[in-house]
Amino acid sequence: MRAFHSGLSPVIHLDETSVLDIGACVVDGVDLAPGRAIPDDGDPRIDHSLEGFLFTCGPDHIRHPQPIAGNAEGKKYPLHGSFSSHPAEIIDWVCSDDNARATARVPVTLADGGMALLEREWRIDGSTGEVQLHDRVTNTSDHAQPVFHMYHMNVGAWLLDDGVRLSGAMFQEGGFGWRFGDEPGSVFCVQAVQENEGGQAWAEMSLGPIAAVGGKTLKVAFRTDTLPFLQMWRNQQAPANVVGIEPVSHRWVDRAELEKSGEFHMLQPGESRTYALRFRFV
Template sequence: MDFKAAKGPRLSLDPTSVLDIRSCVVDGVDLSPGRAIPDDGDPRIDHSLEGFLFTCGPDHIRHPEPISGKDGANYPLHGSFSSRPADILDVSLEDDADCRARVPVDLADGGKALLTRHWRIDGANGEVHLRDTLCNAGETPFPAMLMYHMNIGSKHLDEATRISGAMIKEGSLGWRFGDPAGQVFCVPAGKGGWAEVRLGPIAAIGGRTLIVRFRTDTLPFLQMWHNQSAPAAVLGIEPVSHRWVGRAELEKAGELDLLAPGETREYALTFAFV
């Protein structure tokens, strides 16, 4: 579904999978990675990872781990969101673009959740806004986990492109951090208010910089990754609810945020090219 305003990027939203972003076109350039991605053996995630932004959760993030009390059963790669169709409630494509949807989700452990999603592009400044409300629509609590997985085709980046933010050691680093073939890190982003991370300049889109901001009350960490092992050529910017350790360690440390039946959590991010 095409989604654009008077100013800002031209997006394609995917109603077949959580109303995530497939393409993000700036100055005629699609910044999504397409097929230049790693293959983790899950076609749902292959489809999602091709796009500019997909949503991980709400019952699990990152790689599969066992479901407690279910012998041999695992949470799926990146959780149960991916491939869930969205029920679009209303769309407006005037000077400002606005779209609201609901996404019912059957969780891997048998529970149920409901995501209420609101996309908006400010036609005055081109900034894209995402507001999500996650509700436990089932009968038992579950740990709410969420990660926005923003993927940029790194073929558009060069040696001048850097990652910058208050959570980054020394304030910034080159986008090809760590092992040139690929690496992941996850750092605290704050404990309230909004965090900001920048990627730029990006010469392919006229030297613009991508600015991503996100709520840190429910997304207190920033994960970053890149994979340059052929055929992959992708960089990920990932606001996330939990630090980069396994579920057992999170549970032991009391860091699994239980969402009671009928209870909600709110998440938000914005991004713009300036």
């Protein structure tokens, strides 16, 4: 892990062993990542990634395992796709009090034998503390491939009290307490409500105020042209105690249903698709 920080930003630790995702995210001396307070899904790649504050699902699959069509051995796409555990090739790494920038290439071997390339850029505006992520995924296979994407942001829920709310235009009545759904956990997925910004469509939501970090609120924004949905997840089934904020490219239905309804985003060899997310604590 390498610390990445500028000005008013949190100190985030980027994981060079796994697509330069975020491990620790330290605000006012408190790490918001869940660590081992996560469910064990039987996949050590995902256990490692899920411990951190942000990991990336895709590009060949998101969510839970599904069969690979036509595979005679019954092989499945792995939990949350193939990104996790692929090492990042660092291209640039600059940190100052005013801003920070880190870029990397991540060649990815897909579960069905195909290939993809993730080109990743992290930026920090030191004056506001905002952290920005820009991704480009390119199909480097010799045949067309569908592409999926989800950012899985995880917060240790033991840090949240009853005053913490989810807020955003995509939520019923504009928001509600963080303990949504049935106990000890729940999942839902909604259409993101977008606002135009500089020629691009973005959505924003927030989680807070979080007393454990001085009453700050986590604000998350994401591009809705390629991430048109927001999935929310929480799990308080011991030893898990985590809340997930998950901007995502596809509805929460089985892969077969997405394909049948024409909702795959197909990339021809050499074609790319871009995604972006930003967050700050205010």
